[in-house]
Amino acid sequence: MIVSRRWLEALLGQALDAGEAAAQLTMHAAAVDAVVPLHQDLGDIVIARVLEVRKHPNADRLTLCRVDVGGPDGPVEVVCGAPNVQAGKVYPYAPVGGTLPGGVRLERKAIRGVESNGMLCSAKELGLGQDHSGILELATDAAPGTRFVDVVPVADHQIVIDVPASRPDLLCHKGVARELAASLGGVVKLPEIPSGQAVRRSGDATDRPPVRLTGGEGTVDGVRVSLEDAEGCPRYIAAVIRGVRVGPSPAWLVGRLGAVGQRPINNVVDATNYILLELNQPLHAFDLAKLRGPAVVIRRAKPNEKIVTLDGVARALTPEMTAICDAERPTIVAGVMGSAESEVTTATTDLVLECAYFQPTRIRRTRRALQLSSESSYRFERGIDLLGMPDAARRAIELIRAVAGGELREPPLDSWPQPVQEATIFLRPERVARLLGVGIERAEIERLLTSVGFFVAPKDGRLAVQVPGWRPDVTREVDLIEEVARLKGYDAFPDELRPYRPGTVPDAVLEEAKARVREQLARAGLYEARTIPLGPADGPEAVAIQNPLSADEAHLRRRLLPGLARRVEHNWANRNRDVRLFEVGTVFRMGKGEGEKGKGAPEEWHSVAGVITGSQRPPHWSDSAKVPDMDIWDLKRHFELAVEAAAPGCTVQAATGTGAGWVAVQRGGEVVGQAGSLEADSPVWAAPLFGFEVRLETALRDVAPYRPLPTQPPVERDVALLLPAGVTAAAVAAVLARAMGPLLERLEVFDEYRGAGVPAGQRSVAWHCTFRDPTRTLREREVDELLARGLKALEDELGVRRREG
Amino acid sequence: MRDLLAALTELRERLQEIPQADERRLSDLKTEILGRKAGALTQILAALPRLEPAARKQVGGAANALKRDYETAFAARERELKHAGDAGGAGAGVDLTMPGRARWVGGLHLVTQVVDEICEIFHELGFTRAVGPEIETERYNFYALNFPKDHPALDAQDSFYVGGDLLLRTHTSPVQIRTLESYPPPIRVVIPGKAYRRDPFDASHAPVFEQIEGLAVDDGISFVDFKATLATFARKFFAPDTRVRFRPSFFPFTEPSAEMDVQCRICQGAGCPTCKQTGWMEILGSGMVHPAVLENCGVDSEKYTGFAWGMGPERIAMTRHGIPDIRLLFESDVRFLAQFARGPR
Numbered sequence A: 001m002i003v004s005r006r007w008l009e010a011l012l013g014q015a016l017d018a019g020e021a022a023a024q025l026t027m028h029a030a031a032v033d034a035v036v037p038l039h040q041d042l043g044d045i046v047i048a049r050v051l052e053v054r055k056h057p058n059a060d061r062l063t064l065c066r067v068d069v070g071g072p073d074g075p076v077e078v079v080c081g082a083p084n085v086q087a088g089k090v091y092p093y094a095p096v097g098g099t100l101p102g103g104v105r106l107e108r109k110a111i112r113g114v115e116s117n118g119m120l121c122s123a124k125e126l127g128l129g130q131d132h133s134g135i136l137e138l139a140t141d142a143a144p145g146t147r148f149v150d151v152v153p154v155a156d157h158q159i160v161i162d163v164p165a166s167r168p169d170l171l172c173h174k175g176v177a178r179e180l181a182a183s184l185g186g187v188v189k190l191p192e193i194p195s196g197q198a199v200r201r202s203g204d205a206t207d208r209p210p211v212r213l214t215g216g217e218g219t220v221d222g223v224r225v226s227l228e229d230a231e232g233c234p235r236y237i238a239a240v241i242r243g244v245r246v247g248p249s250p251a252w253l254v255g256r257l258g259a260v261g262q263r264p265i266n267n268v269v270d271a272t273n274y275i276l277l278e279l280n281q282p283l284h285a286f287d288l289a290k291l292r293g294p295a296v297v298i299r300r301a302k303p304n305e306k307i308v309t310l311d312g313v314a315r316a317l318t319p320e321m322t323a324i325c326d327a328e329r330p331t332i333v334a335g336v337m338g339s340a341e342s343e344v345t346t347a348t349t350d351l352v353l354e355c356a357y358f359q360p361t362r363i364r365r366t367r368r369a370l371q372l373s374s375e376s377s378y379r380f381e382r383g384i385d386l387l388g389m390p391d392a393a394r395r396a397i398e399l400i401r402a403v404a405g406g407e408l409r410e411p412p413l414d415s416w417p418q419p420v421q422e423a424t425i426f427l428r429p430e431r432v433a434r435l436l437g438v439g440i441e442r443a444e445i446e447r448l449l450t451s452v453g454f455f456v457a458p459k460d461g462r463l464a465v466q467v468p469g470w471r472p473d474v475t476r477e478v479d480l481i482e483e484v485a486r487l488k489g490y491d492a493f494p495d496e497l498r499p500y501r502p503g504t505v506p507d508a509v510l511e512e513a514k515a516r517v518r519e520q521l522a523r524a525g526l527y528e529a530r531t532i533p534l535g536p537a538d539g540p541e542a543v544a545i546q547n548p549l550s551a552d553e554a555h556l557r558r559r560l561l562p563g564l565a566r567r568v569e570h571n572w573a574n575r576n577r578d579v580r581l582f583e584v585g586t587v588f589r590m591g592k593g594e595g596e597k598g599k600g601a602p603e604e605w606h607s608v609a610g611v612i613t614g615s616q617r618p619p620h621w622s623d624s625a626k627v628p629d630m631d632i633w634d635l636k637r638h639f640e641l642a643v644e645a646a647a648p649g650c651t652v653q654a655a656t657g658t659g660a661g662w663v664a665v666q667r668g669g670e671v672v673g674q675a676g677s678l679e680a681d682s683p684v685w686a687a688p689l690f691g692f693e694v695r696l697e698t699a700l701r702d703v704a705p706y707r708p709l710p711t712q713p714p715v716e717r718d719v720a721l722l723l724p725a726g727v728t729a730a731a732v733a734a735v736l737a738r739a740m741g742p743l744l745e746r747l748e749v750f751d752e753y754r755g756a757g758v759p760a761g762q763r764s765v766a767w768h769c770t771f772r773d774p775t776r777t778l779r780e781r782e783v784d785e786l787l788a789r790g791l792k793a794l795e796d797e798l799g800v801r802r803r804e805g
Numbered sequence B: 001m002r003d004l005l006a007a008l009t010e011l012r013e014r015l016q017e018i019p020q021a022d023e024r025r026l027s028d029l030k031t032e033i034l035g036r037k038a039g040a041l042t043q044i045l046a047a048l049p050r051l052e053p054a055a056r057k058q059v060g061g062a063a064n065a066l067k068r069d070y071e072t073a074f075a076a077r078e079r080e081l082k083h084a085g086d087a088g089g090a091g092a093g094v095d096l097t098m099p100g101r102a103r104w105v106g107g108l109h110l111v112t113q114v115v116d117e118i119c120e121i122f123h124e125l126g127f128t129r130a131v132g133p134e135i136e137t138e139r140y141n142f143y144a145l146n147f148p149k150d151h152p153a154l155d156a157q158d159s160f161y162v163g164g165d166l167l168l169r170t171h172t173s174p175v176q177i178r179t180l181e182s183y184p185p186p187i188r189v190v191i192p193g194k195a196y197r198r199d200p201f202d203a204s205h206a207p208v209f210e211q212i213e214g215l216a217v218d219d220g221i222s223f224v225d226f227k228a229t230l231a232t233f234a235r236k237f238f239a240p241d242t243r244v245r246f247r248p249s250f251f252p253f254t255e256p257s258a259e260m261d262v263q264c265r266i267c268q269g270a271g272c273p274t275c276k277q278t279g280w281m282e283i284l285g286s287g288m289v290h291p292a293v294l295e296n297c298g299v300d301s302e303k304y305t306g307f308a309w310g311m312g313p314e315r316i317a318m319t320r321h322g323i324p325d326i327r328l329l330f331e332s333d334v335r336f337l338a339q340f341a342r343g344p345r
């Protein structure tokens, strides 16, 4: 919402500092996003009086003017091209060295051989309009040399307010002025409307209150008004104004609207816009001559009823929408937009003025269904002042007659089948103290609430508070407590930390699990990534978004890996070759069974994934060869680390099927993770890409028990074994462990070899064995016997023999 | 005696090991040769009293000379090693300004760091972490939180729907409801997690973002407690002298509602482009829990009061670290991630 400082000043009857006003609004009502000065760039322009006008010696169209600009050096010579320049009149003048709007600096220069000292300005040159036909004639007694902005009221400030959905009262100047009056002091009074052509007779219908109807049917000045849809339109005031002359608005009205960024249209429309911005009452004026009947029927639209709205689009209505119709068809989509046909034009002489209240949710649904918003729908949706409508109608009629003439033969007709009064809410001062933590005097509470229009009366130790019609957001006691707090100012409350009781909610196990995994993988040299969980479908069970922003972000991810692979490609595109990323995040899939959210509802869980590509370690100048790239053995180790942290009970096993890879298997046999090579769009210089993903278990972790450190020395043996095809290292280790028993402390593979000296189809795997007895020193002979036993078992069970030599 | 002389000759040959020895080897050699009990030379010297006087003189002279030579050599090598450790030293021709050997490091995402930091601060103020699902029902996401049906307040919550009344939560506030339904007061929780809004991805909006919600409910919690808790957080998170201000706002689930700003860290309140000339930066939306929310969860709203707030760790990270575009936080460029890489806390 943009408000004009000058407009507020007119309502408050006092000068305002825009910055101070903005600060008060921000701290007590609603945040001000910006304060925009208007026409402050006219500071160099001064008032000048033309003393004498002569012909330019070298050009017919130009004149030479002797101009009093108020300077100490006396009058100056100015070359002027405007046809309307006259001796004795007053114009805006830009001196040499001065700056015009748009930043043009004026220099002394000769025009057709005669030097010109500055320039007399047109409205367009000053940024005050489009008129460039002549210089701007001013009606002022101000002395020459006086600053233009001090004489002509064009300098203003726009105050841009971020009005929350709960505060429709701040969508107009009166409402904003009311808040400023409360915080700065003062009274809000509607300014006199400058009278134009309006001729007021005594007993004029404008001065009489609207004729109130509690039924749905009536007539005003020959127009039948029928309120059939009182649910969609609880109150409808109609007036007929005859004999208007539609034309341009007077300057003051154009100025007011222009100050808040609205273009003038014609005097009738401008008048309704003015009332909208002054009182937050949307109005609609439509051409009586085009009304069949003549009748105004407020009813639900018929199925598929058609209307061409003001924007030229043909629209189909539904019975969910309220339409303002003539005897035959809709002329307005109620509260949203009128038809092009019923619009007020320069040919209009008689008009119907609508001042209505439309039900907010009805307007919201209509606006959404038609995808059509307007200033009016915005306000109706938030709720206007149901009780202030007669005053708004009266002021609108007065304004229209002031700017466009016309007469009101009959008082307006007010259809209001079920009248309501201001709501009353009871406020307990002790509740104020309890919620705000500080006692506030009853008198203070009363003063604060009264300052913004609440009517307060003490009753049985409580305060009976009447809520004005412009505050539909205030419906219960706590809303009044908020009013007290904000009017007093939130900063007025202390912020001392007081004792509190500990809460009953245990810290989330999931967050601990996520932290544990992140720690593990970051320590292993991976960077944490955060990717967008939306993307293309990555399988038949992908959860579809019903209203996606784009087709390639129309599904929720089922796995993290595809997203991470895209991130690796992004890094490759930036020539980053060493990329190690992980993510811990939510994944989704279509559910099968019955869940908390109903049958077949999507399921979600947490997943951990990582991708690695590039060198095994950063190169160092002392390296004798290039550092090798990461391979499947780096992948296996990272996968083991991830599984250990994310799914502690699981084992990592070789995957069956094609290609090298592993799976993480739960005790029950369920596969909860995989690791392997990844396909990606890689540049030629990229290293192979590997990835892993494992489902995050949120179970609490077992506490690690202490194992006594050994005090006895170990005995070590290296042994190379010949493994026939099909025999795995894991199988060899299992046999050795069983055959050699608990004295075998550790088994480590330290080499693998195929080639000369090893039979074809076999391989040699070398093991480093560590033996230890925790209670005594082992003898060499004992160890030799153990080893022999192990080797025999290997030969018997797996056909594995020791490699000699 | 001849044995002893032979042993001395052998020991003298080993003198040449000293200039090549590193610190560890040097210490071993010292023990081996000059060790107080088992040192080879020490034992020879200890055997002298048992020799004939002539032999004692011959062996003794040689042994003591060798001992001096060893002592000199050890001292020289020790000095050399010590000197080599000095910066810029070029002992033995090594250029010690050459780069050291690195290993890969990883790190937590900046947003994770900020989330952890915030949760940690609130943990000190008695808050535990609570979490909930990302797919929610309209009831949990809107209506139990006192959003009226068909109200303009819903406009700022443009949501992705996944079927029926199920949607991707637009804030982590539904976990307020889940917590109030599951636990009795006193409640003190912070709720980190992802939220989704149907905003096109641009420099300042992401369709998915991180949020931290907070909730405290108990008998007697007031606006003063609310202000104190959040102001304390701001001073712990930013700096002890951080200035904060609270101003009116609107959220359906709080009443009174407030926005908390901290004084702009860049211009110290004077006004600059980052704070849009206001001198303040918006940090979080907050307020006293609306009694309707408590009532919707079956909590006695006369007896219990509370406060709640929500904030965006991405935006806070961008503010604090001067990151101009939110997309940088999702692109996962390793050069960006490395700038903020900090190990596990």
Ligand SMILES: [Zn+2]
Pocket (backbone or CB within 6 Å): B264, B265, B266, B267, B268, B269, B270, B271, B272, B273, B274, B275, B276, B277, B279, B280
């Ligand atoms: Zn700033």
